[in-house]
Amino acid sequence: MMMGDGTMEESARWALPMLFAGQAQKEMQHNEALTLIDALLHxxxxxxxxxxxxxxxxxxxxxxxxxxxxxxxxxxxxxxALWTDGGWRFIAPRAGLRMDVADRDHALFHDGGEWRAVPVRGDGVYIDEKRVVGPRMGTIADPTGGVIIDGEVRSAVSAILVALRGHGLIAR
Structure with a gap:
């Protein structure tokens, strides 16, 4: 919001109140800005x-x-919605805002239009809300033995296991 002299009353991104020379009760504006920052920072x-x-x-x-x-x-x-000693304060989200959400045990971020769940969570990696990588499972043993030894298959399976272990997707 602009004042008559063309200066801004609020910051452009989060609408934090600005301070001005000669302004009465600057501490109120300053405290309001700190309250909003406190809610949004981490x-x-x-x-x-x-x-x-x-x-x-x-x-x-x-x-x-x-x-x-x-x-x-x-x-x-x-x-x-932020509860303060003065009651509820409401902060309009902007693109990029991230909030950890206690009862979901993962964060949400605002994409500029809506809240979305982060793709990497404690229980896996999600794409379009479908888990595509889950928790790490136990060790998979390298192939050994067998009645017929097929060197190419054994080599391919070993290479797959090395790659999966190297990416941390399965235990070593």
């Missing part, structure tokens, strides 16, 4: 699935408001 949300505010939120805790929100969160779907 952000953590308790949940991204709630449509109503929790009954007893702790100061400094955040939630990503789910679509169809009600009560004090009505109309805030997709926003980051």
């Amino acid at each position: 952000g953590r949300a308790e949940s991204a699935d709630m449509t109503a505010p929790p009954g007893a939120p702790g100061i400094g805790r955040c939630w990503i408001v789910a679509a169809g929100a009600t009560g004090e969160w009505a109309g805030q779907g997709g926003a980051v």
Whole structure:
């Protein structure tokens, strides 16, 4: 938002309040900016699935408001809701914002249009929400023995195992 003299009242990206020479009560603007930065810097949300505010939120805790929100969160779907000693503050997400989400045990990031789950999580790697690499399993032994020895097949299987171990996909 621009002031009459062409200077910005808020930062361009996160709408943090700006300070001006001769401004009264600068500490209020400064504290508001710090409150918003505190919520976003290495952000953590308790949940991204709630449509109503929790009954007893702790100061400094955040939630990503789910679509169809009600009560004090009505109309805030997709926003980051921050509980402060002054009540709820809502932060509109921007492309690149990442929030760890406690009840999902993985992070979400905002792509500029919607929240998306990160592809690399504690239980595997996901593409289009489908797990394509899961937790590492136990060791697979190199091929040995057999009635008929086929050197080419054994060599190919060994090369596959070496590659999988080298990439950390299976145990050594």
